[in-house]
Amino acid sequence: xxNNNNIPRRDFLFTGLLTAALGGCNDKKNPFxxxxxxxxxxxxxxxxxxxxxxxxxxxxxxxxxxxxxxTNAEEREGIPGKKFVMVIDLARCKNLRKCQSACNxxxxxxxGQNWIKVLGMEDADHTAPYWQPTTCMHCDEPPCxxxxxxxxxxxxxxxxxxxxNERCIGCRFCMAxxxxxxxxxxxxxxxxxxxxxxxxxxxxxxxxxxxxxQVKGTVGKCDFCPEMTRQGxxxxxxxxxxxxxxxxxxxxxxxxxNGAETFRFSxxxxxxxxxxxxxxxxxxxxVYYLPPVNRNFPYESGLEKETxxxx
Amino acid sequence: xxxxxxxxxxxxxxxQITGDLxxxxxxxxxxxxxxxxxxxxxxxxxxxxxxxxxxxxVTGMRDYVSWGIYISNFVFFVAISLVGSLITAIFRLANVxxxxxxxxxAEIIAVSAITFASLxxxxxxxxxERLYNLLLHGRLQSPITWDVIVITTYFFISLLxxxxxxxxxxxxxxxxxxxxxxxxxxxYTFLGSFWKGSEEQFKISEKAISILCIMIIPVAFCIHxxxxxxxxxxxxxxxxxxxxxxxxxxxxxxxxxxGVIVAMYVFRKYYHLEKxxxxxxxxxxxRIAVMLSLIYLYFNVNEYLVPAFKMKKSEAAHLEExxxxxxxxxxxxxxxxxxxxxxxxxxxxAGRKPFPMFIVGMMIVVGAWFKRYLIxxxxxxxxxxxxxxxxxxxxHYFPTWEEWAITIxxxxxxxxxxxFFVRIFPIIPIHETITEQHEKAEHISVSK
Numbered sequence: 001x002x003n004n005n006n007i008p009r010r011d012f013l014f015t016g017l018l019t020a021a022l023g024g025c026n027d028k029k030n031p032f033x034x035x036x037x038x039x040x041x042x043x044x045x046x047x048x049x050x051x052x053x054x055x056x057x058x059x060x061x062x063x064x065x066x067x068x069x070x071t072n073a074e075e076r077e078g079i080p081g082k083k084f085v086m087v088i089d090l091a092r093c094k095n096l097r098k099c100q101s102a103c104n105x106x107x108x109x110x111x112g113q114n115w116i117k118v119l120g121m122e123d124a125d126h127t128a129p130y131w132q133p134t135t136c137m138h139c140d141e142p143p144c145x146x147x148x149x150x151x152x153x154x155x156x157x158x159x160x161x162x163x164x165n166e167r168c169i170g171c172r173f174c175m176a177x178x179x180x181x182x183x184x185x186x187x188x189x190x191x192x193x194x195x196x197x198x199x200x201x202x203x204x205x206x207x208x209x210x211x212x213x214q215v216k217g218t219v220g221k222c223d224f225c226p227e228m229t230r231q232g233x234x235x236x237x238x239x240x241x242x243x244x245x246x247x248x249x250x251x252x253x254x255x256x257x258n259g260a261e262t263f264r265f266s267x268x269x270x271x272x273x274x275x276x277x278x279x280x281x282x283x284x285x286x287v288y289y290l291p292p293v294n295r296n297f298p299y300e301s302g303l304e305k306e307t308x309x310x311x
Numbered sequence: 312x313x314x315x316x317x318x319x320x321x322x323x324x325x326x327q328i329t330g331d332l333x334x335x336x337x338x339x340x341x342x343x344x345x346x347x348x349x350x351x352x353x354x355x356x357x358x359x360x361x362x363x364x365x366x367x368x369v370t371g372m373r374d375y376v377s378w379g380i381y382i383s384n385f386v387f388f389v390a391i392s393l394v395g396s397l398i399t400a401i402f403r404l405a406n407v408x409x410x411x412x413x414x415x416x417a418e419i420i421a422v423s424a425i426t427f428a429s430l431x432x433x434x435x436x437x438x439x440e441r442l443y444n445l446l447l448h449g450r451l452q453s454p455i456t457w458d459v460i461v462i463t464t465y466f467f468i469s470l471l472x473x474x475x476x477x478x479x480x481x482x483x484x485x486x487x488x489x490x491x492x493x494x495x496x497x498x499y500t501f502l503g504s505f506w507k508g509s510e511e512q513f514k515i516s517e518k519a520i521s522i523l524c525i526m527i528i529p530v531a532f533c534i535h536x537x538x539x540x541x542x543x544x545x546x547x548x549x550x551x552x553x554x555x556x557x558x559x560x561x562x563x564x565x566x567x568x569x570g571v572i573v574a575m576y577v578f579r580k581y582y583h584l585e586k587x588x589x590x591x592x593x594x595x596x597x598r599i600a601v602m603l604s605l606i607y608l609y610f611n612v613n614e615y616l617v618p619a620f621k622m623k624k625s626e627a628a629h630l631e632e633x634x635x636x637x638x639x640x641x642x643x644x645x646x647x648x649x650x651x652x653x654x655x656x657x658x659x660x661a662g663r664k665p666f667p668m669f670i671v672g673m674m675i676v677v678g679a680w681f682k683r684y685l686i687x688x689x690x691x692x693x694x695x696x697x698x699x700x701x702x703x704x705x706x707h708y709f710p711t712w713e714e715w716a717i718t719i720x721x722x723x724x725x726x727x728x729x730x731f732f733v734r735i736f737p738i739i740p741i742h743e744t745i746t747e748q749h750e751k752a753e754h755i756s757v758s759k
Binding site: 100112113114117118119120121134143146147148149150151152167168169170171172173175176177179180181183184185186187188189216217218219278281 | 365366367368370372373374375377378435436437438439441442444445447448449450452453454455456459541542544545546547550691694695696697698699700701702705
C-alpha cells in the first residue's frame with residue numbers, strides 16, 4: 001500500500017489492469033526484476049486506460065506485489081468491519097454522465113449497456129423533473145440473492161452484493177427479481193474478449209477481480225468497485241463526477257465522501273432528508289438519495305446530453 | 312349411438328381388440344408427418360447451435376425483457392404436462408371408468424411435454440455447460456431449485472405411470488413375436504420380458520400404480536405452482552400476485568385437456584379407433600373442458616379485474632398495454648379463443664361432437680400458448696424505473712428467427728416423441744380394454 005501513494009493513479013490503474021488481465025503470469029518469482037527483461041517475442045493485446053488496444057511483449061507483464069490475491073471464499077467474505085453506503089445528491093446532478101462513462105470504461109461494460117443509468121425522472125404531471133443516477137442498490141435484503149439458485153450472486157458482510165461470474169449459470173432470475181433494473185446481461189462476447197484479449201486469462205485469475213468481471217452468458221451489475229474499496233480508494237463513479245454527486249463511505253465510521261468533501265453520514269441524511277428508493281418493498285438499499293432541492297443546476301441543463309446521446 | 316357402440320364393443324373378442332390396437336406402421340401421411348417434424352427439429356437444433364456459438368445475443372431478449380418465448384414456452388410445456396395427473400390420477404381416484412382409453416394418451420403427453428420443458432429451460436440458460444452448479448452449489452431458498460426438484464420428481468412418476476400399465480400390453484405384444492418387426496421385439500423383450508402376468512405381479516403393479524396416482528397429484532400441483540412462483544416471487548406488476556399458483560394450475564388443466572382432445576381426435580381418425588374412443592368420450596371430455604375453462608376464466612377475472620379496479624401506477628401501465636395497447640390483440644385473442652368461445656361451443660351438445668371438439672381443442676391449446684407469452688413478456692416491459700439510457704431495441708421485444716426455430720423445434724420434438732411412442736406401443740391400453748370388455752360382458756349377461 002505504501003509505494004502505491006507515490007505512483008500517479010492512472011499508472012496504478014493501468015498496471016492493475018494488466019495484472020487483472022494476465023493473472024496467468026503470476027508464477028514469475030521476482031516481481032522487481034525489471035532491468036533484466038528478456039523479450040519473449042510473444043505479444044499480448046491489452047486495453048489501455050484510454051480505451052485503445054495496445055500490443056506489448058509478454059515479458060513486461062508483472063504482478064503487483066501490493067494487490068492481495070484473494071481466494072474466492074475471501075472475496076465472498078468482504079472486508080471485515082466495513083459496511084459500505086452511498087449517498088447520491090440529486091441537487092447536484094446535471095446528467096453529465098461522467099459517472100457512467102468512467103464506470104463503463106473501468107468495468108469494460110459492453111457498448112450500449114450501462115451499470116449506472118442517469119434517469120430523467122418526473123414522478124407526476126405537475127411535479128418537478130430531476131436527474132437520478134441509479135446504481136445497484138446493494139440491498140440488505142437483496143431480492144436477487146434470494147432467487148439465485150447457485151449462490152452466484154451473494155451479499156458480503158461489508159454490504160456489497162457481488163456476482164461470481166465463474167459460477168453464474170445465466171438463468172437471469174435475478175434480473176427479473178431486481179425491482180431497480182440494476183442488472184445487465186452479457187448477451188454476447190465481452191468487450192475484453194472481442195477486442196483481442198482473452199477471457200481465459202480472466203478465468204484463471206484468483207485475484208481481487210475473480211468474482212467481478214465480465215463473462216459472456218452471465219449477469220453483470222454495479223459492484224461498488226470492490227478492488228478500489230479494498231485499497232481504500234473510492235469507486236470510479238464517485239471520483240469521476242465533477243459535481244460531487246456521489247458520496248461513498250462506511251456506515252460503521254458514519255462517514256461519506258465524494259473525494260473533495262467529507263460528511264457525517266447520519267447528519268447529512270438528517271439535514272437533507274435523505275431517503276431510499278422503493279422503501280415499501282423492504283429491500284433495504286445501501287444507496288441513499290438526497291432530494292433535488294436548492295439545485296446547483298436547472299434540470300434543463302442536463303437535456304443537452306440527453307438529445308446528444310440518444311438516437 | 313354411444314350405447315350401441317359400447318354394446319358392439321362388448322362382443323369383440325380379445326383377439327379382435329388386440330388386432331385393432333397393436334401399433335401400426337406409419338402410412339404415407341405418417342411418414343410425411345414424421346419427416347416434417349424431424350426437419351423442424353433439425354432447424355431448431357441448428358438455431359441452438361448458432362445460439363451456443365454467438366451467445367444469447369441471437370435472441371430478441373435484452374436487459375429489460377430478459378425472459379422471452381423460451382420461458383413462456385417452458386411454462387406452456389409444464390402446463391400441458393399436468394394433464395397426465397388429471398386423467399390418470401384424479402380420474403382414477405374419482406372412479407371415472409370411461410377414461411381408460413385416454414390414460415396413455417394423457418401420460419405420453421405429460422412425459423414428452425415435461426421432457427421438453429426441461430430442455431427448453433436449458434436452452435434459455437446463458438451458461439448451459441454450468442448446469443452442474445445446481446448440484447454443486449444448489450441453494451434451497453431459490454424457487455428454481457424447487458422447480459428442478461419437483462419437475463424431476465414429476466418426470467419419473469409420470470414415466471412410471473406410463474410404464475407400469477404398459478407391462479401387460481408388452482406381454483401381449485411379446486406373445487405375437489412373428490407379427491412384430493425384429494427391432495420392435497427387441498424393445499418389447501427388453502422392457503417387458505420379466506412380466507409373466509402372474510397374480511402376484513399384478514398385485515404389486517396395482518399397488519404401485521395406486522401409490523403413484525396419489526403421489527402425483529401433490530407433485531403435479533407443485534410443479535405448476537412453483538413455476539408460477541418464478542414470477543410471483545418477484546415484485547413486478549403483473550407477476551406480483553397471490554392468485555398466481557391457482558391461476559396457473561387451472562390454466563394448466565385446461566390446456567392439457569385441450570391437448571388430449573386434439574390427440575384423441577387425431578388418433579381416432581388416423582388409426583380408426585372409433586370403437587374405442589367413442590363419441591361418448593368427446594362428450595365427457597367436453598363437459599370437463601367447459602368446467603375447466605370456467606374455472607380458468609374465474610381466475611383470469613381475479614387476476615385482471617382486481618388490479619384494474621385500483622389501477623395502481625405500476626400496474627396501470629401494464630394493464631393498459633394488455634387491454635388496449637400493444638398487446639391488446641393478442642390478449643383478447645387468448646381470452647376469447649382460448650376460453651370464451653370454447654365455453655360457448657362446448658355448452659351445446661352439438662359442440663361436443665368429435666370434430667367441433669377437435670377445433671375447440673386446437674383453439675384452447677393455441678390460445679394457451681399465447682396466454683403464456685402474455686404472462687411473461689409485457690410485464691418485463693414495465694419496470695419500476697423508466698427504461699432509459701439503453702439502445703432502442705432494448706425497449707421492445709420480438710423473438711428472432713432463432714428463437715422461433717428453437718421454440719417450434721421443441722414443440723415438434725414433443726410431437727415426435729408422441730408419434731414414435733404410438734408407433735412402438737399401443738396408444739390405447741390393450742389389456743385394460745380387454746379386461747373391461749369382459750367385465751362389461753359379464754355384467755350384461757348377468758343383468759339379462
